[in-house]
Amino acid sequence: MPTQYLFVFAQVHDEFRIPELLSVAELYGFDIKFSEDPKERDTSRPFMILELKSEEHARLLAGRCILIKYVCEFYARGTSYEEMHERNRLRKPQWEKYIADTSFKFMVTAFNHTIPQRRQRDVVEGFAYMDFQGKIDMKNPEITLACFEEYPDRRGTIREKIEGDGEFDEVWFGRLIDVELARPLAKKFDVKKRAYFGNTSMEAEMSLLMANQTLASPGKLVYDPFIGTGSMAYTTAYFGAFVFGSDIDGRQMRGKAKPPGIIRAAAQYGVANRIMDLCTFDVTQNPWRCGELFDAIVTDPPYGVRAGAKRLGRKNQRQPKEGPPPVHVERPDDQQYIPPTKPYELSELARDLILLARYMLKPRGRLVFFLPTVTEEYEEIDVQTMLCEGMEIVANSLQNFGSWGRRLITVRKITTEKYPPPTFDPAHAVTENADVHVPAHKDFREKYFQGFKKNGSIADSSAQEV
Amino acid sequence: MVRLITHNLLACHAKGCTSNNFPLQFQDAAIELRDAEFNADFLRGFLPRIEWTALVGAARQLGDTSLPAEQPEMLDDEFLQKLHHVLLEVHVEEGAMVCPNCKHVYPISNGIPNMLLAEHEIG
């Protein structure tokens, strides 16, 4: 018999919540039943009721999902205390086993509001009819009964702390399940406390969400082809996977001291031996001998704002000089020869990345990557049209920064067929073909630096650049 | 780093270098041995991707003769332990990998190989 569990979520990254739940459930091989009612799946609210086969599944979710704050066995909810208590009485079969002699305490709290102490006591007294005989133990109770009042989100409006006390939308009640939460990992992986990081490092919470989208677990091999300072490598390795990383710029992976920065930071998290290897190369000129190597690819591709998207070659296609590369003075970062690079347009890069993933992933493997988008111009077709045969969208979650945002795209390889490696031929680029849909993320870098002005072609507005 | 599992997956990719471009030959290799977590499922799953002769050759070049010349049919624990050691615990920290065909030198420094191509080598 499936049981209803009350989940309380952090009120951040709303669009990542359901994909994360589904990924973790898939990783452990169980089902989650969501409500049929779309209002009940509204991720702008902190509460959600999920049906699970066992409490063990609730524990597994809480132990991996970064966005979960509390998990309860659900007893009752209501728009008033009367309604909630009435329903809770009907649920007696679920809690009567605790009546006789289980030590307990109550936790009364609110979202988007603070309940004054006095009324908290009144709330607890309101549960007197449950008639719990065990002793109240504030420190080490056998069970905690949790009551949450949910107030409307009034972000941005100024008001007295306790103004409107009692005017909640809904009150929720259940037995708190004692779980080891994954959420504190966001502190553990805090970039500022890391032995090595850079200005492209991905924030900890997002690196953890990304690692969950890869279904990382022991025995898997995950690849980041734009690894930079390695933020997702640490979280992915922490969940047990081996990680392989490459970057066109060795300095990003090494930093200044020795051993290489990524290894130093990985050691801090106890996962240095799960960094399979790091290599310096341009992913469009890669040395992979064969495909179907990885269970997942996780990456934050360069989109030209901070870490420019580059590829080997010259901008204006001038004929390369014949003969060996010019001799360079040895650099402190021991990269003796830095070949010239040219810009790599974002929509081209995104399509190449999906083709590369189809080649490099094992069947059922996942590609998880960020795609920056222009908020007002984005259309779902932008993402659909960058797919290729054999690759299917699993999730698409927006992190909104206002005029622009970035979408965490999760793609699954659904084919067992063998495909050739991508050619990375710019001739296939979207621009070259007028019939092809032009996505809003095309030329993202230029749009970014123009402040996403509407109208006017890029050529026009670049003239106004200071 | 460079572990032999990685070495087994990298081929020379210079323009026009498409045959006899694997395996790369180690040059002046400075080796370190470091423990890695043993995972039998990972090894079994990865074995089909491994070029056996290249692996045995690279291990021997680095002085490890524990692997048989022919890949055994039976993946027993004793074999998997040896495979684990060769694939994951031998790290080439310094030196280079050289293409047997075009002789391109891919230098390894602090365990990171530089697989970048020069301008005249890209396709």
Ligand SMILES: C[S@@+](CC[C@H](N)C(=O)[O-])C[C@H]1O[C@@H](n2cnc3c(N)ncnc32)[C@H](O)[C@@H]1O
């Ligand atoms: C947004 S950063 C990745 C940041 C990384 N997630 C981190 O935590 O630091 C993009 C990286 O891609 C690298 N890059 C740019 N073009 C590349 C190419 N053609 N091949 C490989 N790496 C490239 C840049 O050097 C940069 O380190």
Ligand SMILES: [Zn+2]
């Ligand atoms: Zn070669």
